[in-house]
Amino acid sequence: MPQLSVIVYGPNAQGHLTELLDSLEAHPLSDAEVVVAAVGDWARETAEAHAPDTVVVPLPDGTTDAAARAAGAARATGRWLHFVHAKDGLPAGAPRLIAERAAELDDSVDVLLLDHLTTTWQAAARPSRDGRFLAAVGRAALPLDEAVDLLRLTPLLGNRALRREFWAAHEERLTTDDEPRAARAALLCAGRVACLNQVAYENRELRPESLPPLAPEDRFELVERYESLMPLARDRRAPRVVLYDLMMRDLVRTFAGENLPDEVAREFFRRASLAAVRWRPERHEHPAGVEGVRHALLEEGAYTKYRAFQAANRARRAARKAVRARKRQVGAKLREQQYRRALSRPVDADLAVFAAYWERGVACNPAAIAAKLAELAPHIHPVWVVSKDNTALLPPGTDHVVPGTRRYWEVLATAKYLVNNVNFPNAVVKRPDAIHLQTHHGTPLKRMGLDQIEHPAAAKGLDFDALLARIDRWDYSVSANSHSTRMWERAYPARYTSLDHGYPRNDVFYTSGADTVRAARARLGIAPGKTAVLYAPTHRDYEAGFTPRLDLAELADRLGEDTVLLVRAHYFYGGATSPLTGLRRSGRLIDVSSYDPVEELCLAADALVTDYSSIMFDYANLDRPIVVYADDWETYRTTRGVYFDLMTDHPGQVARTQEELTEIFRSGAWRDETAAKARTAFRRRFCEYDDGRAAERVVRRVFLGEPEDALPPVLPIEDRTPAPTPEEATA
Numbered sequence: 001m002p003q004l005s006v007i008v009y010g011p012n013a014q015g016h017l018t019e020l021l022d023s024l025e026a027h028p029l030s031d032a033e034v035v036v037a038a039v040g041d042w043a044r045e046t047a048e049a050h051a052p053d054t055v056v057v058p059l060p061d062g063t064t065d066a067a068a069r070a071a072g073a074a075r076a077t078g079r080w081l082h083f084v085h086a087k088d089g090l091p092a093g094a095p096r097l098i099a100e101r102a103a104e105l106d107d108s109v110d111v112l113l114l115d116h117l118t119t120t121w122q123a124a125a126r127p128s129r130d131g132r133f134l135a136a137v138g139r140a141a142l143p144l145d146e147a148v149d150l151l152r153l154t155p156l157l158g159n160r161a162l163r164r165e166f167w168a169a170h171e172e173r174l175t176t177d178d179e180p181r182a183a184r185a186a187l188l189c190a191g192r193v194a195c196l197n198q199v200a201y202e203n204r205e206l207r208p209e210s211l212p213p214l215a216p217e218d219r220f221e222l223v224e225r226y227e228s229l230m231p232l233a234r235d236r237r238a239p240r241v242v243l244y245d246l247m248m249r250d251l252v253r254t255f256a257g258e259n260l261p262d263e264v265a266r267e268f269f270r271r272a273s274l275a276a277v278r279w280r281p282e283r284h285e286h287p288a289g290v291e292g293v294r295h296a297l298l299e300e301g302a303y304t305k306y307r308a309f310q311a312a313n314r315a316r317r318a319a320r321k322a323v324r325a326r327k328r329q330v331g332a333k334l335r336e337q338q339y340r341r342a343l344s345r346p347v348d349a350d351l352a353v354f355a356a357y358w359e360r361g362v363a364c365n366p367a368a369i370a371a372k373l374a375e376l377a378p379h380i381h382p383v384w385v386v387s388k389d390n391t392a393l394l395p396p397g398t399d400h401v402v403p404g405t406r407r408y409w410e411v412l413a414t415a416k417y418l419v420n421n422v423n424f425p426n427a428v429v430k431r432p433d434a435i436h437l438q439t440h441h442g443t444p445l446k447r448m449g450l451d452q453i454e455h456p457a458a459a460k461g462l463d464f465d466a467l468l469a470r471i472d473r474w475d476y477s478v479s480a481n482s483h484s485t486r487m488w489e490r491a492y493p494a495r496y497t498s499l500d501h502g503y504p505r506n507d508v509f510y511t512s513g514a515d516t517v518r519a520a521r522a523r524l525g526i527a528p529g530k531t532a533v534l535y536a537p538t539h540r541d542y543e544a545g546f547t548p549r550l551d552l553a554e555l556a557d558r559l560g561e562d563t564v565l566l567v568r569a570h571y572f573y574g575g576a577t578s579p580l581t582g583l584r585r586s587g588r589l590i591d592v593s594s595y596d597p598v599e600e601l602c603l604a605a606d607a608l609v610t611d612y613s614s615i616m617f618d619y620a621n622l623d624r625p626i627v628v629y630a631d632d633w634e635t636y637r638t639t640r641g642v643y644f645d646l647m648t649d650h651p652g653q654v655a656r657t658q659e660e661l662t663e664i665f666r667s668g669a670w671r672d673e674t675a676a677k678a679r680t681a682f683r684r685r686f687c688e689y690d691d692g693r694a695a696e697r698v699v700r701r702v703f704l705g706e707p708e709d710a711l712p713p714v715l716p717i718e719d720r721t722p723a724p725t726p727e728e729a730t731a
Contacts, residue, residue, distance in 0.1 A: 002033045004099040004161070005078030009037040009068035010086035011061070012046050016204060017086040021050045024090065027634065028053065031103075032095045036086075037072035039063045043086060066177045069157075073167055080112065082161040089202035091117070093634030098161055100657075101196040109141045110166035110190035113150060116159040116201035117639070121210075127199075127540075128154055134197040139551055141194040144187055148238040150195075151187060151246065155180035158201040162186060181225045188232035188239060198549075198632055199540075199639070216264040222254055223271045230279040241281050248276060252294050256310065266303055273301040338406055339427070342413030347433040352417035352703070355385040355424070357441065359403055361393055362386075363596060364421045365439035365478060368504030372695035377703050383411050417703065423470045430473035437702055438471075438496070439478045439504070440488070442614030443686055447641030449491030455641040471496070476702055478503065480617065481688035487643055499701060502694030502714065508599045509621040509722055510692030514729035520604040521726060524590055526564050528730055533559075533665075534592075534605035536568040537629075538613035540636065549611070549631055550658055556588050558662045565589045566601060606726050607670055609661070612636055616651055617686045622722045625671045626651040626679060629661050651682035684717055691715040 008020065017038075024034055034054045036047035040061040047056040057071050069083050080102045084090060102112055115134055118126045130153045137147050144150060153159065157179055167174065170189045174182045187193060226247040233240040251272040260268060276299045286292035290313065297306040354370050356363040362370070362384060370382050384400040385408065394400060401408040403425075412418070412428055421441040430436060447455055449471075450464060474496040479485040480503040488498065508516075526532050537549060556565055567589060592601055602608070602618065607625040610616050612633075616626055628650050636642075647654060652675040655661035664670050693712045700706040 002031055002078045002099075003103050004029075004032040004080045004082060004095060005073075005076035005164070006032060006034045006082050006084055006090075006095055007037065007069065007072035007076055008034065008047075008084045008086055009039070009072050010043070010065055011039040012043040013087040013206065014210070016089070017043055017046050020084070020086065020089050021046065021054065023092065024095070025050055025053065027092055027096070029095050029099060031099045033076070033078055035072045035076050037068040037075075039068050039086075064177050065179070066175045066182075070171065070175050073164075073171070076164065079164055080161045081164050081167055083157045084201070085158060087206060088158055088204050089119075091199055091202060091635045092638045093632065094200040097196060097198055097200050097632070097635075101194070102161060105141060105194050107163065107165070109192045109194045110163050111186050111193045112161040113153060113193060113195045114159045114161065114200040115196070115198055116154065116156065116203050117199055118203045118205060120205045121207040128159075130154055130159070131197060134195040137193075137195045138197075139195075141192045143192055144190060145236055145238050147193065148242045150193060151184060151239060151242045154203070155183040156201070156203055157183050157186075158203060159183075160186060166190065178221060178225055181228060184229055184243070185232060188229065188243075199635055216260050219254060219258060219260065219264070219268050220271060222250060223268070223275050226250075226279070227275055230275075237281065240279075241284065244279055244281055244284065247279065248295055248298070251276070252291070252298065255298075255306075256294075269298070269303045269306070270301065273298055335404070335406075335409060339409040339413055339429075342410045343429060343431065345414050347416050347431060348414045349416045350380050351411065351415040352380050352382050352419060353385060353411050353415040354382055355420045355422075358422055359385050359387040359390065361390045361596075362395060362398060364441050365504045366419050366421055367597075368507060368695045369419060369437075369439065369698055372504065372699045373703060376696070376699050380417070380703060383415070423467075424473070426466050426470065428473070435475045435702060436473045437476045437478070437698075438474045440484070443480055443484050443617035444487045444491070445612055445614065445642055445644070445646060447491070447643065448487065450493070451487075451491045451641065455639065468494075478694075478698060480506070480690055480694075481686050483643075483686060499698060500689055501697035501701070501711070502689035502691060503618070504695035504698055505597075505599060506618050506621050506687075506690045507692045507695050509602070509618070509690070510720060512603055512723040514724045517603050517724055517726055517729040520600045524566065524592070524595075524601075524604050526590070526604060526726075530562055530564045531606045532564045532566055532604055532726065533607050533609055534566040534568065534601055534619075535609045536598075536601075536613055536615050537611045540632075540640075550629070550661070552589060555658065555662060559665055561588070563588070563665070566592045566605060568592045568595070568598070568601065603723055604726065612640075612642075612646065620651050620679065620683045621687050621690050622725075623679065623683065624725060625653075625675055626682075627661065627664055627670050627675075628652065628654045630654055631656055631658075649682070649685070651679050653678075687717065689714050691717075691720050 006024065008017070012018065021036070035057065036054055037057045037059055038044040038047045039059045044056065044058045047054055055075055057075050059068055059071060065085070073081055082098055098112065098114065105112065113134060115131055116128050118128060133149050133153055136149065160183060173185055173189065176182050229243060230240070230247070233243050255265070255269060255272065280299065286295045293309060297309060352373065354366045356366045373380055373382065382399065384394070384398055385403060386394060386400045388402050391400060391402065401411055412424070416433065417435050417437065418424060419437045419439065421439045449467065452462060453464060471492045471494045474494060476499050477488050477492070477496045478499045478501065479488065485498045485500055521532065535550070552565060552567065556563065565588065595601060598615065602622060605624070607627065608616065608619045609627045609629055611629050616628070619626060628646060630647065633647060653664045653669055655664055669675065691714050697711045700711055701708065
């Protein structure tokens with residue numbers, strides 16, 4: 001019996017079945033089977049072209065989705081079933097992720113929930129908002145009543161796998177052409193549910209104009225959906241409340257958003273009102289504000305009052321919108337006039353504007369350059385662009401401006417030097433006498449700039465014409481290695497000069513001594529003799545925020561009392577009942593998510609665990625062990641795009657599962673000869689120009705105008721001495 005049956009069902013809508021089956025064939029999995037319930041001749045012919053690896057169940061044109069799912073399930077032999085519509089897709093490696101997670105679950109678990117992407121006919125790969133709900137549950141298998149927010153997940157059958165015996169027991173209830181109804185019914189019928197907080201499904205929304213039109217009366221099916229679901233939660237307070245809230249939200253939105261004929265609208269309102277009253281939980285309170293008024297009017301069945309309330313709201317919104325638009329127009333015009341007047345003033349040769357990470361504060365390469373500038377050219381005055389929320393975090397005495405203010409536009413207009421590790425706003429004008437220095441903020445593994453055109457999930461609607469206009473303002477581009485130089489030239493094609501000088505922020509890895517390393521560890525509370533492992537995963541464009549990809553409590557337990565985990569991320573396992581609470585109190589886990597600068601964390605750590613973050617290129621300067629945890633490499637590579645194969649050109653050991661990661665540390669492989677050889681090759685390639693004098697070279701070249709051949713030469717890598725390791729620092 002295979003662990004998983006992937007059941008593809010439906011017609012070959014707009015040819016998408018072809019690419020779906022091609023992707024499955026390109027990543028075969030021994031513990032999964034593919035069953036295609038092919039509706040119509042085109043789907044059958046497409047599926048048969050992938051035989052014998054694909055089991056084909058031919059079905060006549062017009063077979064409903066529900067009937068096709070049932071036919072596919074009847075031929076499936078897997079322990080778990082994953083229903084995939086023929087129009088949709090599966091990210092590379094998704095069946096493997098599902099099968100591996102399913103293999104961990106016993107037969108008390110009936111439903112496995114997954115994260116997903118949504119693509120449309122207009123754009124590709126929009127991440128879902130489901131990640132936070134999946135992350136809240138983590139790896140536990142729970143009854144729905146203990147994780148009721150899972151009812152709020154996007155109601156797709158594709159973002160959940162069902163245990164085959166569970167499907168057989170509830171097939172009649174789950175066999176419906178109303179997919180959201182079937183998806184939520186599966187949760188309400190399940191004994192226990194589990195989660196896989198990784199993207200394992202692509203929901204493709206077809207253009208509505210390409211589909212058969214809905215009749216106005218079809219909207220009644222929404223009421224019928226909830227009339228069939230609510231009885232499943234009748235005696236379960238928590239699921240009933242959440243389901244009722246979802247019902248009211250959907251009923252109100254449909255009534256407000258659909259331009260229904262009056263006769264149909266009245267009937268929809270009547271049915272919705274009856275459902276709202278019939279299923280309202282005891283002591284249930286209306287939401288606050290306008291939404292609460294809508295709910296009350298719906299329950300009252302007051303159609304005429306609701307329409308009047310709706311008309312009044314529309315009038316108020318239109319009036320407020322007009323006032324806001326007018327204020328924006330006046331404000332924008334005033335700012336533009338101020339900026340234009342400032343542009344007529346002479347350029348101030350002793351003024352430099354610095355910014356980093358979208359106005360976050362004093363950080364990264366700009367901060368290192370500013371520090372060296374104060375040493376070598378103190379006559380040049382630095383002004384930092386910092387958002388209002390971050391001004392309180394600035395070092396004392398930092399001269400700064402807040403975006404949008406009058407002085408902000410004045411300094412941008414008159415400064416000779418503009419330094420940023422991202423880009424200045426589109427409205428900034430490049431003056432002939434001004435110098436724009438782009439420092440970047442990492443070595444590129446993932447695709448950047450124009451190379452994102454082929455990866456819309458990463459681009460997220462990026463205006464490439466505006467991007468080209470921004471890079472045309474650059475005079476200089478800082479690079480840490482030849483790889484970066486070549487990739488910047490490809491991703492950001494313009495006439496700037498590449499400064500192959502190294503990353504200024506990495507100078508600290510060569511200029512710091514034992515006292516600096518000891519002080520960094522003391523500030524973090526790392527006890528002497530402990531091994532500190534910095535865990536710093538990157539952001540996924542296809543996930544909603546950061547969620548831990550490791551069971552940190554288990555990892556800490558397996559690594560033992562002498563290991564401290566430094567976890568750098570946005571948040572993790574919140575709440576007083578977290579299994580990590582005790583680890584934090586014992587000092588075995590330290591949350592360094594908001595700790596700056598990150599270079600200090602690197603100095604304090606004995607080893608780095610990361611996935612695809614550019615921190616690996618910086619940390620390699622220290623010549624300390626690096627372990628890559630690449631549990632979703634295929635998905636990341638496909639959705640984000642990469643410049644090289646990290647599984648081949650890695651900086652040490654590579655783990656694909658948590659068990660492998662644990663074994664790498666327990667066995668000592670994290671710092672063995674194989675890891676050291678891989679790190680040496682990685683350092684030669686990606687730490688090419690970093691030797692501790694990058695900031696000096698940049699300041700002398702850009703701000704002091706010294707010629708290239710007069711700059712301090714880059715030391716050969718074998719002649720460099722990185723900061724001492726924590727072990728060396730305490731010897």
